[in-house]
Amino acid sequence: METGIRILEELHDRAPYLPLHDEDTINSDDSRLKLLGYKQELSRRLSALSNFCVTFSIISVITGLTTTFNTGLAFGGTLTMVYGWPIVGFFTLIVGLSMAEICSSFPTSGGLYYWSAKLCGYDWGPFASWLTGWFNIVGQWAVTTSVDFSLAQLIQVIILLNTGGKNGGGYEASKYVVICFHGGILLIHAIINSLPIAILSFFSQLSAAWNIIGVFVLMILIPTVATEKASAKFVFTCFNMDNGDGIHSKPYIFVLGLLMSQYTLGGYDASAHMTEETKNADMNGPKGIISSIGISIVVGWAYILGITFAVTDIPYLLSSDNDAGGYAIAEVFYLAFKSRYGNGVGGIICLGVVSVAIFFCGMSSMTSNSRMAYAFSRDGAMPFSSLLQKVNKHEVPINAVCLSAFISFCMALTSLGSTVAFQAMVSIATIGLYIAYALPIFFRVTLAQKTFVPGPFNLGRYGIIVGWVAVLWVLTITVLFSLPVEYPITKNTLNYAPVAVGGLVILIVSSWIISVRHWFKGPITNIDI
DSSP: OHHHHHHHHHHHHHOSSOOOOGGGHHHHHHHHHHHTTOOOOSOOOBOHHHHHHHHHHHHOHHHHHHHTHHHHHHTBHHHHHHHHHHHHHHHHHHHHHHHHHHHHHOOOTTTHHHHHHHHHHHHHHHHHHHHHHHHHHHHHHHHHHHHHHHHHHHHHHHHHHHTTOGGGTOOOOOHHHHHHHHHHHHHHHHHHTTSOHHHHHHHHHHHHHHHHHHHHHHHHHHHHHOSSOOOHHHHHHOOBOOOSSSOOOHHHHHHHHHHHHHHHSOOTTHHHHTGGGBTTHHHHHHHHHHHHHHHHHHHHHHHHHHHHTTOOOHHHHHOTTSTTTTOHHHHHHHHHHHHHHSSOHHHHHHHHHHHHHHHHHHHHHHHHHHHHHHHHHHTTOSTTHHHHTOOOTTSOOHHHHHHHHHHHHHHHTHHHHOHHHHHHHHHHHHHHHHHHHHHHHHHHHTTTTTTOOOOSSOOGGGHHHHHHHHHHHHHHHHHHHHSOOSSSOOTTTSOOHHHHHHHHHHHHHHHHHHTGGGTOOSSOOOSOO
């Protein structure tokens, strides 16, 4: 088997990508995949647009900015949001460019962990693959958990406002009702993800259109309807230090506010995980990564600018005594219509638009992490791998889909016991994912600096520089996400993100030392040589 893998890698080194012909694109993609060691098992039906739509739906600026709006307002206010977004966007694009270059060379569903294995070679490849793969898949499960749980919470807020609001005797769902909402959403997403890829492609394109149109409708409608509007000076210069968390340093508050933007701009590895279902994958996969980030940056900044012009009283929006129970952006929407029409029905409808965007985001997130679980199982890296790598009659990895839904539900159960524990679990959604992003980039600019064979999409002589900037940025945000967000520090205010990530590192490394190093050899071919 190892001899076969070596033969395949030599072929790959000699022919980094195959020439594509318009009449035979799919056959060329299949041949390309064989050079990387795998037979075609998934249905290759996705176009460049469809690949982009899946990833754009996962980034979903409406989803990320809605669920983290409180964070942006509390840590720096409108100034941090308006200026922090393009800063984070620029460095995220740098990370995406480095990933796109590697994706073009290795267009497989395994994505990041496969890249790490091939870039590190035979000595370090298996361990690098194991480490990257588990950070990636756990991060993706956390993303699905976070997105669908956010939708469950928003549904609870919509019900609250629709029944009179907190100050009008509205119904406040318990944490047990919210977790039931979460479970129901996951079940629906699992059912949708068991359908043929052509149907998923349609939903993804609908989602992308909904996100773009929704952003521009809301950014224009909300400030237009609001009777009280913020001035341009307020939007571009207001720096909120009244966070109620005992933090008074302006630079410290500003960097904590960047977490809103960085949380939103993630999940773009989906384009890589969908490459085995994408035509002309070694170009369209990278294009999906870059275009989804670039368009999200533009659309997201427009959304921030539009909504912040309807923000006038930050302390009130963050107060748990307002009608939305402290859900800031819901209160913005609700007040905008209530102030002009005497009721907040229009604001509730706008929240419905946001809910649909979040629903599509969770759907696409499950699509991506099920493909990652399928690929990781194909290489024998997960428990019950023989089951998880199976596909149904629609050529969909149905068992991997079910696993993704189950794990995401279990992760959300921590919210019943401790909010702190749940927040630590969800923090892996950003930290874990970005560590997984940085590892293959780091290997590309170090161990594989001279041996890396680029695909048709490449950065040329700038690849090393861009790669190092990407690695340093991920290191920076990992530190930022680990900083305390409240003082004084107690067991209830401690940021448990580094504890959660550290625990994951211990589990991954210890399992490698104790057992895995004896049987896991990295990606293995599933074709006859």
